[in-house]
Amino acid sequence: MDQQFIQIVNGKLITPSGIVDSGSITIRDGVIIDIGRTGNAAPGATIIDAEGNYVSPGFVDIHVHGGGGYDFMDGHELAFLKIAETHARFGTTAMLPTTLTSGREELLHSLHIYEEANRKNKTGAQFIGMHLEGPYFAMNQRGAQDPLYIRDPDPDEYREVLAASSSIRRWSAAPELPGALAFGDYLCSKGVLPAIAHTEAIFEDAEKAFHHGYSLITHLYSAMLGVTRKNAFRYAGVIESAYLIDEMDVEIIADGVHLPAPLLKLVHKIKGAGRTALITDAMRAAGTNVTESVLGNISSGLNVIVEDGVAKLPDRSSFAGSVATADRLVRNMMQLAGVSLMESIQMMSATPARIMGLQERKGTLRVGMDADIILFDEDIDVKKTFVNGALVFDAADQ
Missing domain, CATH: 2.30.40.10 (Urease, subunit C, domain 1)
Structure with missing residues (x-):
């Protein structure tokens, strides 16, 4: 041809x-x-x-960790290339490889491998930059992230990381942590999108963060607070903030497990297709039929089980990433949430492309x-x- x-x-x-x-x-x-x-x-x-x-239009996945038996934290080019090939089979044409909370050296190594793999990627979904998920998270909202590496924003560290790679496009963090607002400002100055994630922030924190560039909420509902109480008083959490701040974008794992049908319907009803991006948040078991897997680096990551269409920690205390592919997300929005084909495709293509500033190149025919x-x-x-x-x-x- x-x-x-x-x-x-x-x-x-x-x-x-x-x-x-x-x-x-x-x-x-x-x-x-x-x-x-x-x-x-x-x-x-x-x-x-x-x-x-x-x-x-091809699907644009702005939050994906792995697939086909590989994880972006494996530390070698083959992992990047095989993940890109795996998700291309299910309609993803562009993706943001996503890291997990890790040490500084491992993070820098992942960024280096990205650069090498990006030059060789000819047979899979295109890489459109890196998404760093962590390590600046709230410990109590870490989910399956390794607590050993969770820490507050460190200016010396993040300045070094950003200086080491021009491929970082977004960085997810908890905005209530000490130094997180200055971190957001610095990301914006470098053209990197700050996103709210793994957080115990309340509305007041989220609203303030929004004005420091945090205009996206990472996997809405997962690892964050809804309405909470402090000293008997009720406070709105990040979930309510997503709905109250009209200009706030959200991403959701529409695998039907992380978010059941009623919540898929609610997000679509309030935020709409123009502000909602579908993401796989897929780990290495996506596109396979395994029942046991590893989240993160194949040698040092967390052992997980795969059942009920999702990855879980072995004690079943928490989900450990999805095993969804992009086609499943679109199918679920239509079948579970009753969303039209046009809007379901928009949430998997045009909206994530716009969030990442790629609307003049990708996301629509x-x-x-x-x-x-x-x-x-x-x-x-x-x-x-x-x-x-x-x-x-x-x-x-x-």
Whole structure:
């Protein structure tokens, strides 16, 4: 196949203005150059028949730890490349590799490996930068994060980390910790998005943090407070803050386990598709059939079990990351929450792209956009995945 000049025909195109039946989309040099109706031939193009399947913008996963038996904390290039290939099979075309709470040297090593793997990644979802999750968290809201490494923001440390890599795009932290607001300011000055996570903040903390750049809430409902009491008085938590601050973006793990159907419906009802990003938060067991796995580095991470469609600590006291893939998230929003296909796709593509400042390149099918395109059927079963116009997955070859 000539991957430089392609025309996809006979598809149901999911565009910002609606679904175009019997549509065609033309790609040259990795960019969408035309969207129209089947019958408008592109002479010289390689023709791909969508066979009536949906033609959608690729999924953008801005919080993912692993998949296919690998974790980004494994410390080698193969892990990065295999995770990218695994999630491409399920429609992800762009992703933010995400770290876990760790020591400084391990974190710096992960950033170095990212740079090397990014240059070699030709057969999976595109890397669009790194997401650092921790280590600046509230100990009581650590979830499955290793308590050994949890600490308050350290200016010497985070300045060194940010100086070491230009690939960091977001950093999740607890905004109530000493120094966390100055940390947010510094991230913003470097073009990095601060996000609220693993936190015991109340509304007043979250509102203040929002004005210091914390405009995204990491995995809403997980590892944070709702309404709480202090000295008999009730306080709104970060969960209520997400709803009260209109401009606050949220991400949710829509695997149907971390958030059951009523909460999926509530988030969509209040925040809407334009402010809600779907994330997998997937660990290494995603895309596999294992019942036991490891969260984090394969040699030093936490042993977990996989059951009920989710990873758990062995004592079942906490979830330990999801095993979801992006297609499952879209399917759940439709089947469990009753959200339309258009809005479900928006939450898995356009909204996360906008949150990360990539809305002019990714997340929608428009002329001039990167040709990150997937084909799937009525069950959101992915048939083909294109990343920057290159076919990286074809179900017919499996």
